[in-house]
Amino acid sequence: MRFAVIGGTGLIGSQVVKALNAAGHEAVPHSQSTGVDVITGQGLDEALTGADVVVNLTNSPTFDDASLAFFRTSMDNLLAAAEGAGVGHFVILSIVGTDQVPEMDYYRAKTLQEKILADGPIPYSIVRATQFMDFMDAVLSWTADADTVRLPVTPIQPIASGDVADAVAEVAAGPPLNGIRNIAGPEIFPLDELGRITLSRKGDPRTVVTDPTAGMFAVVKGDVLTDRNAHLAPTRYADWLS
Numbered sequence: 001m002r003f004a005v006i007g008g009t010g011l012i013g014s015q016v017v018k019a020l021n022a023a024g025h026e027a028v029p030h031s032q033s034t035g036v037d038v039i040t041g042q043g044l045d046e047a048l049t050g051a052d053v054v055v056n057l058t059n060s061p062t063f064d065d066a067s068l069a070f071f072r073t074s075m076d077n078l079l080a081a082a083e084g085a086g087v088g089h090f091v092i093l094s095i096v097g098t099d100q101v102p103e104m105d106y107y108r109a110k111t112l113q114e115k116i117l118a119d120g121p122i123p124y125s126i127v128r129a130t131q132f133m134d135f136m137d138a139v140l141s142w143t144a145d146a147d148t149v150r151l152p153v154t155p156i157q158p159i160a161s162g163d164v165a166d167a168v169a170e171v172a173a174g175p176p177l178n179g180i181r182n183i184a185g186p187e188i189f190p191l192d193e194l195g196r197i198t199l200s201r202k203g204d205p206r207t208v209v210t211d212p213t214a215g216m217f218a219v220v221k222g223d224v225l226t227d228r229n230a231h232l233a234p235t236r237y238a239d240w241l242s
Helices: 011-022 046-047 066-086 105-118 133-142 161-173 190-201 237-241
Strands: 004-006 026-030 054-056 090-096 123-129 148-151 180-184 209-210
Touching: 004 011, 004 046, 011 026, 011 161, 046 066, 054 066, 054 161, 066 090, 066 105, 090 105, 090 161, 105 123, 123 161, 133 148, 133 190, 148 190, 161 180, 190 209, 190 237
Parallel strands: 004 026, 004 054, 054 090, 090 123, 123 180, 148 209
Antiparallel strands: none
8 A cells, every 4th residue: 555654754754654664565754854744735735646545643843722723724734635635544643641631732732633533534543642752851851950850640651652653554554443542551650750760770860859740741630641451562661761
């Protein structure tokens, strides 16, 4: 099959392209660097011509309320181009629990993206992943100073980006789900504990202070960002750190 991977040069997209091509398909990466702009629509018609499947892995440049407009405009443009090209399957990557955290602008924006896809004219699949192991350094940086990192006890089920890419490629190569598949890492940690493990393994002398008000994940209630019944990926966090 032929795949148009929008956002195909990023962390997940580049690995999805590699996985699909390794499986014998033709996956073509598209991004702003290749002349495709999901907001203006530039290059979309050409990128989607002849594609059997569109995999949309683009992301908003911000996590604030501007992300709502990004996903609304990008999805409207992509769906119109995909319908015009006769695409038979449209895949996006979303977040486990995204519809359970309306306090976060970005999560509301991802929920909007899912709704636009589900209400659209093309058979679809939504892959929801838990938090990427690859983003842990960024999470630590949000509330760090020279001596400490403040983190809440929010339960996190980290997943390696390579496992995410493999799952997205598998779903994209299959029949449309017309629904959601949750994927997650094999272990659940309180975020503060995950921070301590990360700093220790990296030889970072800073101390993690448990703070229920610290950082973006402080607004999350309960364990909605985890899913013990998800399709579990194989990579454990300690192995990934190694």
